Amino acid sequence: MREAIHVEKPYFLASLREWLFTTDHKKIGILYFTVSYVFFLVAGLFGMGVRLEQAQPGMQVVSYDTYNYFLTGHGVVMLLWWAIAAHIGGFGNFLLPLMIGARDLAFPRLNALSWWMFFGASVLVLLTLIPGNQIKMMWTGYPPFSSNPDAGVTALYVFVIHLLGASSIATAVNFIVTYLKMRAPGVTFWKTNMYVHTLIAANVIQLIGVPSLAGAVTMLLLDTYFGTNFFNPAKGGDPLLYQNVFWFYSHPVVYVQVLPIFGFFSEIVPVFARRPLFGYHTMVFAVWGIVALSFIVWIHHMFVSGVPNWIRVLMSYTTLLIAVPTGIKIFNWMLTLYKGAIQLRSQMLYMLGGIFMFLIGGLTGIPNAMVAIDLGISDSLFVVGHFHYVLGMAVTLGILGAIIHWFPLATGKFYPENLGKISFWVIFAGANIFYFFQMVVGMLGNPRRYPDYPPIPEWAALHMIQTIGALILGVGIIIFTWGMIKGLISGEKAPQNPWKSPSLEWRLPVPAPAHNFGDEPPKIEKDWHPYRFDKLEEGNK
Amino acid sequence: MAHADVKHHHHEEVSKWPFFIGVGGLLTTIAFTAFFAWGWKFIGLILFGVSLISILFGITGWANEHFEKDREYGLGALGTFLFILTEVVIFGTMFAAFWTARVTHAYEWANWVPEGVSISMAALLTLILWTSSYTIWKAEEVLENEGDTGKTIKWVFFTFSLGVLFVILHVSEWIHLWKEGFTLSVNMYGTGFYALTGLHTSHVLVGLIAHLYCIWLLATGKMNQYRPTVLRGVSAYWHFVDFMWLLVALTAYVLGTMAI
Numbered sequence: 001m002r003e004a005i006h007v008e009k010p011y012f013l014a015s016l017r018e019w020l021f022t023t024d025h026k027k028i029g030i031l032y033f034t035v036s037y038v039f040f041l042v043a044g045l046f047g048m049g050v051r052l053e054q055a056q057p058g059m060q061v062v063s064y065d066t067y068n069y070f071l072t073g074h075g076v077v078m079l080l081w082w083a084i085a086a087h088i089g090g091f092g093n094f095l096l097p098l099m100i101g102a103r104d105l106a107f108p109r110l111n112a113l114s115w116w117m118f119f120g121a122s123v124l125v126l127l128t129l130i131p132g133n134q135i136k137m138m139w140t141g142y143p144p145f146s147s148n149p150d151a152g153v154t155a156l157y158v159f160v161i162h163l164l165g166a167s168s169i170a171t172a173v174n175f176i177v178t179y180l181k182m183r184a185p186g187v188t189f190w191k192t193n194m195y196v197h198t199l200i201a202a203n204v205i206q207l208i209g210v211p212s213l214a215g216a217v218t219m220l221l222l223d224t225y226f227g228t229n230f231f232n233p234a235k236g237g238d239p240l241l242y243q244n245v246f247w248f249y250s251h252p253v254v255y256v257q258v259l260p261i262f263g264f265f266s267e268i269v270p271v272f273a274r275r276p277l278f279g280y281h282t283m284v285f286a287v288w289g290i291v292a293l294s295f296i297v298w299i300h301h302m303f304v305s306g307v308p309n310w311i312r313v314l315m316s317y318t319t320l321l322i323a324v325p326t327g328i329k330i331f332n333w334m335l336t337l338y339k340g341a342i343q344l345r346s347q348m349l350y351m352l353g354g355i356f357m358f359l360i361g362g363l364t365g366i367p368n369a370m371v372a373i374d375l376g377i378s379d380s381l382f383v384v385g386h387f388h389y390v391l392g393m394a395v396t397l398g399i400l401g402a403i404i405h406w407f408p409l410a411t412g413k414f415y416p417e418n419l420g421k422i423s424f425w426v427i428f429a430g431a432n433i434f435y436f437f438q439m440v441v442g443m444l445g446n447p448r449r450y451p452d453y454p455p456i457p458e459w460a461a462l463h464m465i466q467t468i469g470a471l472i473l474g475v476g477i478i479i480f481t482w483g484m485i486k487g488l489i490s491g492e493k494a495p496q497n498p499w500k501s502p503s504l505e506w507r508l509p510v511p512a513p514a515h516n517f518g519d520e521p522p523k524i525e526k527d528w529h530p531y532r533f534d535k536l537e538e539g540n541k
Numbered sequence: 542m543a544h545a546d547v548k549h550h551h552h553e554e555v556s557k558w559p560f561f562i563g564v565g566g567l568l569t570t571i572a573f574t575a576f577f578a579w580g581w582k583f584i585g586l587i588l589f590g591v592s593l594i595s596i597l598f599g600i601t602g603w604a605n606e607h608f609e610k611d612r613e614y615g616l617g618a619l620g621t622f623l624f625i626l627t628e629v630v631i632f633g634t635m636f637a638a639f640w641t642a643r644v645t646h647a648y649e650w651a652n653w654v655p656e657g658v659s660i661s662m663a664a665l666l667t668l669i670l671w672t673s674s675y676t677i678w679k680a681e682e683v684l685e686n687e688g689d690t691g692k693t694i695k696w697v698f699f700t701f702s703l704g705v706l707f708v709i710l711h712v713s714e715w716i717h718l719w720k721e722g723f724t725l726s727v728n729m730y731g732t733g734f735y736a737l738t739g740l741h742t743s744h745v746l747v748g749l750i751a752h753l754y755c756i757w758l759l760a761t762g763k764m765n766q767y768r769p770t771v772l773r774g775v776s777a778y779w780h781f782v783d784f785m786w787l788l789v790a791l792t793a794y795v796l797g798t799m800a801i
Binding site for chain 2: 108109117156216236237
């Protein structure tokens, strides 16, 4: 029942020159992903430095300055490289054209430019490793501290955001035009993969949000080097202006980071429950509902910044409203499992683990959204634990599972199943030990960002437990990384459509051929749907 | 379903031009950091020169490659529209800064207004830009309906000239105000005034470069009646710049000098 696909060489068999100057979405996706993964490991080491320093009260491991640099670098790189570039630049580039049956993105050369600007931002981050150039203003870069020489080189911080921002805007334009104009005939709005829906939703947020962050850091640059008064209250400026313009993007960005991960959950859970995604339509509405709400909740990052009460109350309500579409999603994934023929393949474990972490992160977010409670826990380690459940672990487990799932399409081989399972359980255990007790010590009053804390026995014990959890988590990441290398070198050869998925990208031979579906868009049957398994099962009989 | 009806050719999918633009962008940021943060003025200037050359080299090569290799799918117009949407938000941040200061400092604002900010100047500048919106619309119309490249070049050149006139008048006004003591750092009105008008003028300059680019494309026959996407995109961008000027002028001049 499938049309035969002419045999072509895999996309990755190309000369070094082709790889370097490529405009092919698959190669660019791999390039993005590789840089992001390496940066992820480095940012993980930064985080480990922070954690080891906090294992005991007092300063034992690093200086105050190094601690601040580690914390800043951990935040910037994890949020912007791992939680955005790895899956939007990496997976988004690789999968979007394949899932909608397109030949490439709408503007392949512009895509290459996105990649080079991202590369430039990565070089700037490496420059901060040179002594004297550390940026120590935390990833938020709040003035007036961030324009102070003690905070490091302000220009480098600003330009990292500028280059990444330009890259992200170009990617957003490219992805949205591709989705609107390049779908194969038969891929309608209501027959689009959830991953594509979430990817486009995330890029709409990027398109509207990134320029706001760019504006905020531009003001910071002008204030620091040209003597303007944007954040100078003595001359009519306002430091809170930065926070507002900053969070106008930097709150919605958490949905840029997490929506495509919901896409991964929605792609992989149905395949390993052998059931169509439950409530597909409500899922699509929920995604766009989150996009709309994401831009009217940012004040919840500023409840202690002295904003008027009526705005705090208003944005507390809008924040709580987000629980509705998010709840719909969780119920949909659960009901997809209901009466399904569940196979606990390693990527399925990663997805279920990711959903669990997201649930914990979501539930602990609700008290944060309430002004009265937030006043007490704001800027405590409780908040840090909360967002590491959501952004840290739901995102990481989602990406790692997605790596296992699409590994055959990218490499033609399987990720070693046993290492997938072992790494999952190690990471899952380590992360829960770490972040759960981080929330506990936060509830006891331990503030975030400080390198040191008073020698209270309970706090010291809780920090030691967290550190042990972090080390376990680190071991899990090493095992996973080893699995990727092993899979690349000696992984078992994968057949076409190894997971028996109706989604379009699996109609291609593995590894994906250089020219995707060839000259003609794939022929799509009238009753095709990316989550329709019954036809596939019949075909197999 | 919308799908560009495209036959693809199996050529190597490479382009070196994005590399030069990307490296140019990186060097620009390093040049700035060297000049302002590291105190290496000379190296900063050299790097800045190199980055400009790299970017220009990349853009020119990109254009040549585009017109030699690519087929016209007409996707550029939608791309431009999305890009303009992003630009609106960038302007929005500067408006937010200005309006916030205007409202929270309403009582001292009157002391910040210098003599030289004149609404009649703003009106003249508006007239110039809006006329140029008409001339570029005319250029687009002539190209698409009549296909007369020579006439199109004339209309684009009118637009370009009006843009240049705008920049000259605007910059001379800045110099005048600056000498009067109304600088970037004197107070939030100064900051907001130059930030808004400066952001806008930087967009006008990009537009002017785009006009020259269109004239070159038309003169060399690369762009014609059947491949008008670039002119369409430039035209849409120029209308946006002209419309944005109205909001900038209303804020920087009218709201800025208003009593209360």
